[in-house]
Amino acid sequence: MDERDSLIAALSDPDRRTGIVMDFDGVLSPIIDDPSASALLPGAAVTLERLAARLDLVALLSGRPVAFLAERIPLPGVVLLGSYGLERHHDGSTVTGPGVQEWLPRVATARDLLTEALGAVPGIHIEAKSVAVAVHWRNALDREAAALLVDDAVARAAERTGLAPEPGKLVQELRPPLPVNKGTALRQLIAEQRLDLVAYAGDDRGDLPAFAAAREAGGASLVVHGHETAPEVAAVPGVHFENPGEFVVWLDELSRTPDPAL
Known part of the structure; x- marks a missing residue:
């Protein structure tokens, strides 16, 4: 077996x-x-x-x-x-866990920052989630160049808002830094x-x-x-x-x- x-x-x-x-x-x-x-x-x-x-x-x-x-x-x-x-x-x-709601204004701020930095870049998509924001670059013609842009913008947004980055397959997400x-x-x-x-x-x-x-x-x-x-x-x-x-x-x-x- x-x-x-x-x-x-x-x-x-x-x-x-x-x-x-x-x-x-x-x-x-x-x-x-x-x-x-x-x-x-x-x-x-x-x-x-x-x-x-x-x-x-x-x-x-x-x-x-x-x-x-x-x-x-x-x-x-x-x-x-x-x-x-x-x-x-x-x-x-939908029921959210303890502490989530207080982070939602910072999630909105991060969404705005990422949209300002990356919203006009072809092939990059900003996804507004319920309690997080994600940046996808799967459709970028030059994925390596797009990844560098995303890494920089996400790092700056994380520093500004205190949100935690979560990497994935051609995507980076910012979400509340809860345990x-x-x-x-x-x-x-x-x-x-x-x-x-x-x-x-x-x-x-x-x-x-x-x-x-x-x-x-x-x-x-x-x-x-x-x-x-x-x-x-x-x-x-x-x-x-x-x-x-x-x-x-x-x-x-x-x-x-x-x-x-x-």
Whole structure:
């Protein structure tokens, strides 16, 4: 039995409380040029619905705003956490964590500063998020030159506002410098749900704390690769998938595994 099959068997164990937590972009949806057009891969919604009926926890933990996730995954039983765990979808509304609201004026200031510095540069897109601001340069003709411009503008905005930079795949984000990340959010989910085994699926640097948290809890890291996988992500020990399509196929296998208790 290989690693993937072994993990399916472990997550299907009726004598343990088990769960799977996943990022969205690069995991359940391919990375595309227009971030606003991201959507679940075909069949993924049905798979998630089946999993939610089987496992003790199925959750999305993303850097995206939780409202974005709720639009694309309106599935009962799937827990949604956005903005690296700073937001949670609850009873049809968004709940933010302690201390988030007081940083929102500085997020607005950072958005204005970045728009002033980079808004007219072709191929650079400023994305205003609910509790953060992101700068994408995926569509720039010269990505290296654009990255230098973005690095400089983000560093100056961070110094001015006190916001924390979060690097990703051809994107930099500024968000409140609170002691919250995907690792702390995953640990909270594990405790809330009293999980015996958890698997976390991610693809980018922002997922590194969650990979570590999953392993510390005796769980598994599911690393989904792509064209721009950072070396430190590729080096994470765990079960590796070549792309989101391959991961969703495995997820479907997990959702269809016969319940040993039946």
